[in-house]
Amino acid sequence: MDLKMFLVFTAFLLHTSLGLPIQEKCENSTTTTEPTEVTTQEDIYESPLPTETDVEEEVIFNKILKVNQDSSQYLQEGDIVPRRSRSAINCRHCNWPQSRDGIVRVPYVLDPTYEESHVKGIHDAMAEFEALTCINFVKRKTERDYLSIKSVDGCWSNYGRVGGGQTVSVMKGGCLWKGVIQHELEHALGFLHEHSRSDRDKHVKIMWEYISPPDRSDFKKFENSNNLGLPYDYSSIMHYGPYTFTNTTGKATIVPIPDGSVHIGQRQGLSNLDVAKINKLYNCSRCSTILDGTSGSLKSANYPRNYSDNTNCVWLIRTRSRKVSLYFQAFELQKTRGCQGDYVKIYDGSSKSSAVLMDKTCGSKIPNYIVASSNLMLVEFITDGAYTASGFQAIFAAVGNQRRSSIHN
Numbered sequence: 001m002d003l004k005m006f007l008v009f010t011a012f013l014l015h016t017s018l019g020l021p022i023q024e025k026c027e028n029s030t031t032t033t034e035p036t037e038v039t040t041q042e043d044i045y046e047s048p049l050p051t052e053t054d055v056e057e058e059v060i061f062n063k064i065l066k067v068n069q070d071s072s073q074y075l076q077e078g079d080i081v082p083r084r085s086r087s088a089i090n091c092r093h094c095n096w097p098q099s100r101d102g103i104v105r106v107p108y109v110l111d112p113t114y115e116e117s118h119v120k121g122i123h124d125a126m127a128e129f130e131a132l133t134c135i136n137f138v139k140r141k142t143e144r145d146y147l148s149i150k151s152v153d154g155c156w157s158n159y160g161r162v163g164g165g166q167t168v169s170v171m172k173g174g175c176l177w178k179g180v181i182q183h184e185l186e187h188a189l190g191f192l193h194e195h196s197r198s199d200r201d202k203h204v205k206i207m208w209e210y211i212s213p214p215d216r217s218d219f220k221k222f223e224n225s226n227n228l229g230l231p232y233d234y235s236s237i238m239h240y241g242p243y244t245f246t247n248t249t250g251k252a253t254i255v256p257i258p259d260g261s262v263h264i265g266q267r268q269g270l271s272n273l274d275v276a277k278i279n280k281l282y283n284c285s286r287c288s289t290i291l292d293g294t295s296g297s298l299k300s301a302n303y304p305r306n307y308s309d310n311t312n313c314v315w316l317i318r319t320r321s322r323k324v325s326l327y328f329q330a331f332e333l334q335k336t337r338g339c340q341g342d343y344v345k346i347y348d349g350s351s352k353s354s355a356v357l358m359d360k361t362c363g364s365k366i367p368n369y370i371v372a373s374s375n376l377m378l379v380e381f382i383t384d385g386a387y388t389a390s391g392f393q394a395i396f397a398a399v400g401n402q403r404r405s406s407i408h409n
């Protein structure tokens with residue numbers, strides 16, 4: 001731990017002594033004359049809502065519920081379109097089919113009324129699935145079953161593949177947050193709310209006294225849920241927040257047990273267990289890790305012993321509110337012409353469609369210090385079937401001014 005902090009500090013020193021630009025770039029300046037207090041990555045995707053300010057701290061599900069209060073759609077658990085038969089909860093036929101190449105292609109069509117920024121927000125939310133799992137959302141050609149992503153009235157979805165065109169409502173002016181889009185897409189992939197799991201009573205206590213009778217069905221437990229042999233996840237993007245559906249201000253409806261202070265609900269996006277569950281349900285052979293926090297480290301498998309052949313690993317680094325910086329401490333990869341064999345490649349964002357920060361790199365020269373333009377960076381490590389080496393070790397840290405304090409005008 002001490003060593004890690006020292007190295008992070010060294011990275012900081014290196015950063016400042018080299019005089020690299022660390023000041024905030026105003027990538028998404030608006031023309032408003034009012035100073036904008038808060039600009040988060042997510043704001044970029046939202047339609048202009050001048051009254052909406054500091055919602056970054058809000059659990060994703062609460063954003064969904066707030067919008068759905070005005071929805072005329074009949075919804076269960078706040079955002080799920082009911083099926084005629086609830087027996088599908090552990091369904092075998094509601095998964096999307098997997099192609100021979102291992103990719104699960106989920107066709108979709110987008111509401112033509114979405115503006116360019118909305119489309120970009122939806123694509124970015126989808127691209128994270130593609131980077132971390134074997135789910136690919138693809139534009140529909142002639143496929144029979146597909147998602148019809150529309151701005152209807154609220155943020156809601158069916159559970160699993162229904163057959164034919166199924167609506168995923170991602171309403172403009174409320175639902176176009178990355179986490180909200182991902183939550184609804186996860187329902188469409190066949191995932192329930194996390195606290196609906198059959199084993200939830202071992203992990204959370206439902207405080208029925210603070211839930212009004214009409215809302216109690218939203219806390220139903222599914223005895224035959226498919227838990228995929230993976231642990232209960234307090235930080236799932238599919239988890240309600242602690243105060244969801246409370247009828248008494250300040251009283252939680254879901255309390256983690258035995259430690260009530262455990263943080264529940266997700267503010268940032270998919271969790272590591274969300275990703276693991278998708279990869280398990282869909283038999284994806286991916287090795288994906290999300291790294292949250294202000295600093296940390298990553299290394300190739302087995303480091304400093306040799307890495308394995310034929311691996312395909314990604315790390316999504318997601319710091320909060322600042323830019324991600326990455327500093328390689330060690331680097332030793334098979335050297336090939338054009339690094340077509342084993343390589344590390346780094347993207348300026350959360351998907352492989354993001355701009356490239358460091359193109360395919362191999363050999364034994366330690367790469368330069370890298371700073372992303374936002375709080376997201378994707379590191380990809382690919383190895384072929386021949387020759388291995390010790391691999392790499394790197395540390396990341398959030399650097400630069402806090403985005404929150406920047407004033408855009």
Ligand SMILES: [Zn+2]
Nearest residue numbers: 079080183187
């Ligand atoms: Zn939901």
